[in-house]
Amino acid sequence: GAVVSQHPSRVICKSGTSVKIECRSLDFQATTMFWYRQFPKQSLMLMATSNEGSKATYEQGVEKDKFLINHASLTLSTLTVTSAHPEDSSFYICSARDVKAHTEAFFGQGTRLTVV
Amino acid sequence: GQNIDQPTEMTATEGAIVQINCTYQTSGFNGLFWYQQHAGEAPTFLSYNVLDGLEEKGRFSSFLSRSKGYSYLLLKELQMKVSASYLCAVMDSNYQLIWGAGTKLIIKP
Numbered sequence: 001g002a003v004v005s006q007h008p009s010r011v012i013c014k015s016g017t018s019v020k021i022e023c024r025s026l027d028f029q030a031t032t033m034f035w036y037r038q039f040p041k042q043s044l045m046l047m048a049t050s051n052e053g054s055k056a057t058y059e060q061g062v063e064k065d066k067f068l069i070n071h072a073s074l075t076l077s078t079l080t081v082t083s084a085h086p087e088d089s090s091f092y093i094c095s096a097r098d099v100k101a102h103t104e105a106f107f108g109q110g111t112r113l114t115v116v
Numbered sequence: 117g118q119n120i121d122q123p124t125e126m127t128a129t130e131g132a133i134v135q136i137n138c139t140y141q142t143s144g145f146n147g148l149f150w151y152q153q154h155a156g157e158a159p160t161f162l163s164y165n166v167l168d169g170l171e172e173k174g175r176f177s178s179f180l181s182r183s184k185g186y187s188y189l190l191l192k193e194l195q196m197k198v199s200a201s202y203l204c205a206v207m208d209s210n211y212q213l214i215w216g217a218g219t220k221l222i223i224k225p
Contacts, residue, residue: 006158034213043203043217044159093158104149105205105213107158 003027004096006108013084013115021079021111023094030096033077034105035069038091050077084115118142120216122204127222128194136189136202136219144209150178150189151203153218159203162189191221199223 003026013019023033032051036044048064050056050071058064068080077096081088091112095105119141128134140148147166151159165171165180165187175198177190189202204216 041220044215046215049212091156104161104164106161110156110158112156 004030004094004106004108006094006111008111009109010112011114013113015085015115016083018080018082019084019113021081021092021094021113023077023079023096023108025075025096025106028096028098029074030077030098031074032097033071034095034097035067035077035079036093036095038093038110040091044093047079081113084113086115089113089115118206118208118214120204120206120214122202122216122219124217125220125222127224128191130194130196130223130225132194133190133192134194134221136191136204136221138187138189138204138216140185140187140204140206140214140216142206142208142214145182146207146209146211148178148180148187149205149207149213150176150187151205152198153201153203155200162202194223196223196225 005024007022035047038044046059047062048056048058048069050069052071052074056069071077091110093110094108097105122138149164150162152162153159163178165178170179175192180187201218201220203218205213
């Protein structure tokens with residue numbers, strides 16, 4: 001299956017700092033990438049959908065100025081958590097799809113963010 | 117609205133068979149996916165159904181009835197290592213994935 005690489009897998013940062021998470025599709029063109037967060041024992045919560053070369057579409061309740069998403073190429077999307085607070089501590093997962101091919105979503109390994 | 121329903125938790129015995137159900141109501145339908153997710157890890161793809169019927173893949177089988185808005189994932193010869201959450205997701209008419217909350221499967225010896 002297709003490979004999506006997400007980095008870093010774990011990060012601990014101080015409150016007030018920013019953290020950047022990268023998501024790369026290694027062997028296919030990811031026209032669309034999705035960013036999810038997942039709290040313990042809960043399902044995936046879609047944060048935003050990003051299409052290559054255009055602005056991300058954020059889900060209701062997700063602050064676009066806090067969660068900055070860039071999808072500048074067909075193989076890379078980044079999520080930056082700005083001015084992180086302890087309540088931002090969560091498991092962040094990206095997934096990538098070639099929407100034109102209507103394929104399933106391939107997931108990155110996830111990033112465990114802990115804000116102290 | 118769009119809705120995916122699946123049980124929150126199920127318990128089964130090692131070596132047995134378990135069926136995880138998923139019902140859905142979505143704006144259009146372009147396929148249904150099952151994913152497995154171990155705690156602390158990202159989901160991994162298990163199966164995709166777009167036509168009615170049963171798809172078998174080793175110890176995993178997935179069934180779909182579009183007229184009933186219903187699918188199930190069947191796991192046979194359960195092994196402890198398949199203790200995980202199982203996520204049902206439907207691709208709607210806009211080719212967006214709508215996710216269920218997941219079913220936590222607990223396997224006992």
